[in-house]
Amino acid sequence: MFKELDPILHSQLRLAAMSLLISVKEAEFTYLREKTNSTAGNLSVQLNKLKEAGYIDITKQFKNNYPQTLCSITPIGINAFEQYVKDLQEYLNIK
Amino acid sequence: MEAENKFSEADSLRLIAATIQEAKGGYYHDSGIGSIFWGTVISIAGLMTFFTLQFKWDNDFDWWLLALFALVPQIFISIREGRQKVVKTHVGRALDMVWILFGFSIFAIIFYMNFSPVMHMKFLAEDGTALFAKNLSTGETRDYSLSVAPSPGSLLLLLYAFPTMVTGVVQKFRPMIIGAIITYVFFVISIYTRNPVDQLLMGISGLLNWLIPGLILRKRYLKAEKLQHV
Numbered sequence: 212m213f214k215e216l217d218p219i220l221h222s223q224l225r226l227a228a229m230s231l232l233i234s235v236k237e238a239e240f241t242y243l244r245e246k247t248n249s250t251a252g253n254l255s256v257q258l259n260k261l262k263e264a265g266y267i268d269i270t271k272q273f274k275n276n277y278p279q280t281l282c283s284i285t286p287i288g289i290n291a292f293e294q295y296v297k298d299l300q301e302y303l304n305i306k
Numbered sequence: 307m308e309a310e311n312k313f314s315e316a317d318s319l320r321l322i323a324a325t326i327q328e329a330k331g332g333y334y335h336d337s338g339i340g341s342i343f344w345g346t347v348i349s350i351a352g353l354m355t356f357f358t359l360q361f362k363w364d365n366d367f368d369w370w371l372l373a374l375f376a377l378v379p380q381i382f383i384s385i386r387e388g389r390q391k392v393v394k395t396h397v398g399r400a401l402d403m404v405w406i407l408f409g410f411s412i413f414a415i416i417f418y419m420n421f422s423p424v425m426h427m428k429f430l431a432e433d434g435t436a437l438f439a440k441n442l443s444t445g446e447t448r449d450y451s452l453s454v455a456p457s458p459g460s461l462l463l464l465l466y467a468f469p470t471m472v473t474g475v476v477q478k479f480r481p482m483i484i485g486a487i488i489t490y491v492f493f494v495i496s497i498y499t500r501n502p503v504d505q506l507l508m509g510i511s512g513l514l515n516w517l518i519p520g521l522i523l524r525k526r527y528l529k530a531e532k533l534q535h536v
Contacts, residue, residue: 216318221313222313223317223321226325230325230326231325231326233326235394235396236395236398236399237394239393241392242392246325299318300319302315303315303316
């Protein structure tokens with residue numbers, strides 16, 4: 212019996228954002244938008260869903276008088292991502 | 307990446323692998339400015355001190371003071387580069403820490419080089435011991451006092467190689483690995499050479515450790531910037 216994949220992570224844009232954040236300390240919103248090739252509106256919605264799930268932290272601040280949004284993965288997010296990859300490997304029968 | 311439906315499990319795995327690969331490519335976006343700057347400062351200081359000592363130039367200026375003056379622009383460079391970073395990596399943070407501690411260690415060694423001989427002489431005096439130097443040709447004996455730790459250049463060379471090797475290995479950047487290996491060789495050589503040669507070795511290590519790798523990094527950085535804006 213296969214475990215159900217985490218619905219929060221099983222979405223293309225949210226998973227891409229998490230994959231980027233898993234390997235860095237923190238990243239700017241603009242970096243995530245560029246790397247995921249997404250629109251600001253869509254990315255913003257998906258990041259908020261990740262934040263509501265407690266998977267990421269979003270910090271808004273000012274840099275050189277311009278607003279800056281910083282995203283970083285939380286320990287809950289790291290665990291969820293690792294579990295997702297594990298479930299995925301089980302599902303695809305990868306050892 | 308607008309579509310959120312019809313996303314298979316195999317797609318998931320491919321996406322994770324592709325995204326991590328994509329992120330990897332952008333991690334070490336080193337502009338090379340810091341390396342070029344410090345490579346130039348250390349090379350000038352080492353080489354000019356060597357020429358001054360070797361050819362007995364009439365010059366009282368301590369070229370190593372350049373390194374002290376260079377701290378001010380370095381602070382500005384660090385702040386500017388920090389502001390420009392759109393992503394902070396764990397590796398980048400660890401390497402920044404290595405270089406900050408390298409800076410502290412350099413000052414600690416300079417402090418050690420100047421004060422440990424003084425303390426050594428003080429401890430000898432407390433034990434009722436004094437040092438004398440005897441001229442073997444004339445037989446003349448005079449008081450002898452250590453004013454600076456022996457072969458200070460060796461300690462500095464050893465320290466130069468350490469963060470450079472760490473950075474080179476972690477970033478898989480061969481020019482820095484080669485520079486660090488040569489600097490370790492220079493460290494061994496410097497044990498057997500006098501101060502002017504140690505200065506020459508330090509100047510060359512500045513070139514090999516930082517200036518040349520910095521120029522290579524700069525070229526790569528400008529090329530990547532150009533491609534991004536095409």
